[in-house]
Amino acid sequence: MSSPTAFPDASASASKPAGDRLAVVGGGITGLAAAQAAARDGWRVTLLEADTRAGGKLALGAVAGVQVDLGAESLRARRPEGTGLAREVGLGEDVVHPATTAAGIYSRGELHPLPGGQIMGVPGDLRALAASGLLNAAALARVRADRLLPRTPVEGDVAVGEYVAKRLGREVVDRVVEPLLGGVYAGHADRLSLAATVPQLAALAAAGTSLANGVRDLLMTRSASDAGTATPVFAGIRGGVGRLPSAVAEDARGHGADVRIGTGVRTLIKTSGGWRLELSDGTALDVHAVLLAVPAPEAARLLSGHAETAVRQLGGIEYASMAVITLAFPAAALGPEGLPGSGFLVPPVDGRTIKAATFSTAKWPWMAHAAGNLVILRTSLGRHGEERDLDRDDEDLVKAALSDLGEVITMAAAPVDAHVQRWMSALPQYAVGHLDRVAAIRAALPAGIAVAGAAYDGVGIPACIASARNAFDTIKEGREQP
Known part of the structure; x- marks a missing residue:
C-alpha cells in the first residue's frame, strides 16, 4: 500500500483551520451535494464512489433514441433544496414543471381520478x-x-x-x-x-x-x-433529472473537490488526527472527517469496530427493490383519445404487476418535443418483500407491463423500444420507530463521522440534499469546537 497523504493535526484549534480535509463516501446525489457544499465552504474534499459512474439512482438512458430518466424523473418543487441546487450548478433555466398533474388510480378495473x-x-x-x-x-x-x-x-x-x-x-x-x-x-x-x-x-x-x-x-x-404563490408541487429538469449529478460533480470540482469514480473504501481506521481510509485501488487517504453517504448496509460495514450500536441499528433498516420499465410507442398506436392525464397508480390489493405508470411525453413538454412522433411511457413495479417479479427476464417484465397498461389505455401496436432498469435494494423502508432508530445511529457515531442519505431523513431528492448539508454542518460544528 502506498503512503497515505499527510496533513497537519489541527484538532486543537478553536475554529476551522485552513485545509480541513473531508472524505465523502458515496457519489449519489447525497454525497455529491455534501461534497459540493464542503468544497464551496473551503474544505479540501475527496469524494469516493465505488461504481463506474456518479449519481446513484439518478441516471439517464435512451429509449428509441430519446433521452429519458431511468430513475427518479421529478423532484418536489415546494422544498427548495432540489430546485435550489439545480440553479446553483447552472441548470436553473432548465428547471421545468409538468404540463399536467391530473393523475388517476386504477382500481377494480376502472380508472378513477386521484x-x-x-x-x-x-x-x-x-x-x-x-x-x-x-x-x-x-x-x-x-x-x-x-x-x-x-x-x-x-x-x-x-x-x-x-x-x-x-x-x-x-x-x-x-x-x-x-x-x-x-x-x-x-x-x-x-x-x-x-x-x-x-x-x-x-x-x-x-x-x-x-x-x-x-x-x-x-x-x-x-x-x-x-396564497399568492404559484409554485407547482413538482419540478423536473429539461433533458432529465439525471443531468443533475454530473452538474453537481462539475461544480464541486470547480471549487477544488477531488471526485473519484470507480474507487471504493475498504476500511476506516481511526488515527490521532482523524481517519484513514484504505481504498480499493491500494492507496490510503488521511482526513479529518468522513461523511458516509452510502446505503445503510455499507455504512454498517465501514463502521464495524468503531460504533457497534450504530452498526446494529443500521442493520435494522431494510430495503425494497424495484424496476422501471420505459416504453416507446408510435403516437398513432394509442388511438384518438390519447393518454388520460400524467399517469396512474395501482393499489396492490388488486394484484397487478405494476404499481404505477407515468405518461412521460404527456407530463413533460421537453420530452414530447424530443420524441417527435413517439409517445414515451414508463411503469414501475416491486414492493418490499414482494420482489419476486424482478427475477423474471426483461422480456417477461415488458409483457407484464404491457398487459396491465392495456387494461387502461388503447395500444394498437407493439412498442418500438423498451428498457428495463432494475434498482436492487434501492428504497429504504421507514418502519415504525424509524426516527428513534436514526437518532440512535447518530448518537452512537464516533467523532469526525456523519451519515446522510435516503436511509435517514427522507427518500426524495430535496430530502437527500438537506440530509447532506445537515451532515456537513454537523462535521463542521465538530471541527469548530475547542
Missing part, C-alpha cells in the same frame, strides 16, 4: 373522495364515521395503515393510501412509520381526534400560506 384534498391519500375533502368513485357507499360511510368516533389515543410511533384504518376504515387504506405511499417508498402502509413518512399527520394522531377534520384544517392552513 381525489384532491388529501395528504398521502388520507382525505380531508370527503366530497372529493366520494366523487372519485374509489370507495363504495359502505366504505364512504365508514370514512364519515371518523368525525363521530371517540378519541383514538396514540403513544409514540404507529404504522400509517394501522392508524388510518382505525379512524377511516380499511378500504381507504387499501384503495387510496396504499398506492400513494407505496409509490414513494415501495413499501406497505401497515409497516411504514407515520412519524417518518407522513410527519404532518403525526400530531393529529397524537391528538387522537377526527383525522379527516385534521387533514382538512391542515390543507386550509397550507392553502392560506400558499
Whole structure:
C-alpha cells in the first residue's frame, strides 16, 4: 500500500483551520451535494464512489433514441433544496414543471381520478373522495364515521395503515393510501412509520381526534400560506433529472473537490488526527472527517469496530427493490383519445404487476418535443418483500407491463423500444420507530463521522440534499469546537 497523504493535526484549534480535509463516501446525489457544499465552504474534499459512474439512482438512458430518466424523473418543487441546487450548478433555466398533474388510480378495473384534498391519500375533502368513485357507499360511510368516533389515543410511533384504518376504515387504506405511499417508498402502509413518512399527520394522531377534520384544517392552513404563490408541487429538469449529478460533480470540482469514480473504501481506521481510509485501488487517504453517504448496509460495514450500536441499528433498516420499465410507442398506436392525464397508480390489493405508470411525453413538454412522433411511457413495479417479479427476464417484465397498461389505455401496436432498469435494494423502508432508530445511529457515531442519505431523513431528492448539508454542518460544528 502506498503512503497515505499527510496533513497537519489541527484538532486543537478553536475554529476551522485552513485545509480541513473531508472524505465523502458515496457519489449519489447525497454525497455529491455534501461534497459540493464542503468544497464551496473551503474544505479540501475527496469524494469516493465505488461504481463506474456518479449519481446513484439518478441516471439517464435512451429509449428509441430519446433521452429519458431511468430513475427518479421529478423532484418536489415546494422544498427548495432540489430546485435550489439545480440553479446553483447552472441548470436553473432548465428547471421545468409538468404540463399536467391530473393523475388517476386504477382500481377494480376502472380508472378513477386521484381525489384532491388529501395528504398521502388520507382525505380531508370527503366530497372529493366520494366523487372519485374509489370507495363504495359502505366504505364512504365508514370514512364519515371518523368525525363521530371517540378519541383514538396514540403513544409514540404507529404504522400509517394501522392508524388510518382505525379512524377511516380499511378500504381507504387499501384503495387510496396504499398506492400513494407505496409509490414513494415501495413499501406497505401497515409497516411504514407515520412519524417518518407522513410527519404532518403525526400530531393529529397524537391528538387522537377526527383525522379527516385534521387533514382538512391542515390543507386550509397550507392553502392560506400558499396564497399568492404559484409554485407547482413538482419540478423536473429539461433533458432529465439525471443531468443533475454530473452538474453537481462539475461544480464541486470547480471549487477544488477531488471526485473519484470507480474507487471504493475498504476500511476506516481511526488515527490521532482523524481517519484513514484504505481504498480499493491500494492507496490510503488521511482526513479529518468522513461523511458516509452510502446505503445503510455499507455504512454498517465501514463502521464495524468503531460504533457497534450504530452498526446494529443500521442493520435494522431494510430495503425494497424495484424496476422501471420505459416504453416507446408510435403516437398513432394509442388511438384518438390519447393518454388520460400524467399517469396512474395501482393499489396492490388488486394484484397487478405494476404499481404505477407515468405518461412521460404527456407530463413533460421537453420530452414530447424530443420524441417527435413517439409517445414515451414508463411503469414501475416491486414492493418490499414482494420482489419476486424482478427475477423474471426483461422480456417477461415488458409483457407484464404491457398487459396491465392495456387494461387502461388503447395500444394498437407493439412498442418500438423498451428498457428495463432494475434498482436492487434501492428504497429504504421507514418502519415504525424509524426516527428513534436514526437518532440512535447518530448518537452512537464516533467523532469526525456523519451519515446522510435516503436511509435517514427522507427518500426524495430535496430530502437527500438537506440530509447532506445537515451532515456537513454537523462535521463542521465538530471541527469548530475547542
